[in-house]
Amino acid sequence: MKAITEPIYQLPLPASYYQIAEPYLNKYFNIERRNINKQIFAAVAESSEQIPSEDFYNQDHLEFLIKHDLKIEFEVYNPQIISEWLKIYNITEKVEFNTTIIIATHFYIQITKAPSLEDNDLERVYMEDRDIYKHYVRPDMLQLYSFINDWKKTPTEAPITIICGNKKLQLDNKSNWIFTAINNHLEQYLRGIKNVDQAQLELEEKYSKKTGRKSNKFQNILINGIDKLFQDLTNNTEISNEQCRFVRDYLKYVDMPISEEEFDHEDDIKNIRSRIRYLRKLDYQANWIDENNLPYAFEYW
Structure with a gap:
């Protein structure tokens, strides 16, 4: 069964939610504020006519949005699926968790559809x-x-x-x-x-010559980030079945199967647990941009 990941939707989140999630995005997904400046600037520009000019020009953009209870729009796949997750996994109130996942998804969409x-x-x-x-x-x-x-x-x-x-x-x-x-x-x-x-x-x-292997880089980044989120928010290093099921459902959401290029495979949970252990062993660090594709990486080999 193939996941449905199109079309892309705009999901507005309170700017204060981003502030809560920011340290988790930095630490576990290597996503910094500069990576979403475009969305922050767009939110500020949209509200600039309705807000006093002294506020607009004299404040940090994020502080400006938070002060006026404004929202930032992020690109996601079907937001209804996200709502279902919040209920199934009982994370509706865990703003730091679900906001981090949403913004990581946004960044994944942005970076994979951007020109190489x-x-x-x-x-x-x-x-x-x-x-x-x-x-x-x-x-x-x-x-x-x-x-x-x-x-x-x-x-x-x-x-x-x-x-x-x-x-x-x-x-x-x-x-x-x-x-x-x-x-x-x-x-x-x-x-x-x-x-x-x-x-x-x-x-x-x-x-690797195996079909679909090139998606593994982003798959590893997302699995690793989710794993570290679970460890942080549960204060537990055990790789639970619930965590593996969440990762399985998330990978289906972003159309990246973990087992034999198909979804809902009987080995999904086992393979996810194995991948998490492997990434922990490596002390895996997220690297979204392939620096080895830049001129300085190959100039004098």
């Missing part, structure tokens, strides 16, 4: 180099990093055989100098990777 860097008017040489780095060099680097560092015990002074076409070369690799030299290069130019788990996760998110 490839639509920008960059120099052709940067576009070509970026594409080569993104599609060929970086995945090779990730695989090489994993190969070199995924040892139960680091090999030392082991001979290495290099095969290229019909040529073959064996090197002594005294003091493991070859792997050390390669690692030094990778650590300098393979941005954002600190361990094998992170390298494997990026390979799975961006370069």
Whole structure:
């Protein structure tokens, strides 16, 4: 069964709700106020004619909206589904929780429907180099990093055989100098990777040949943020069935199945619990924008 996520609706929320949710958005979803300035400015502009000019010009925009009990509009999918959640999961009164989820959804919609860097008017040489780095060099680097560092015990002074076409070369690799030299290069130019788990996760998110894998980056961000919200608001690290059911329903809402590209799969709860444990192990941090797609990330590989 496929989730229905269209069309997109405007959902107005009191500005004071955003103020309550702001620390959770910053900490668990890496969403800052500057990320929703457009919505704040729109709300201010809409009310500017009805509010005294001294208030309009002399206050912080958010404080202005809160002072005058004004609302900010956020983009969401079917708001009726959100209302049903509030009742089913008994979170109607948990303003910090439901507001954070709503604004995280808004930001996900905004960032996934926004033009990518490839639509920008960059120099052709940067576009070509970026594409080569993104599609060929970086995945090779990730695989090489994993190969070199995924040892139960680091090999030392082991001979290495290099095969290229019909040529073959064996090197002594005294003091493991070859792997050390390669690692030094990778650590300098393979941005954002600190361990094998992170390298494997990026390979799975961006370069797996399995259908639909590219949605995993945002799926991980949202699952991780929801998990941290649950931990904070319940003061409990247990991964409950209720939490997993909420994540399952949320993923259905944003059209990102967790199990075999379909919804309501019998393994959903098990797979969600497994994913949460994995993200906790990684100490996963939300990164909405792919910095490895920027010119400085590939300029001198």
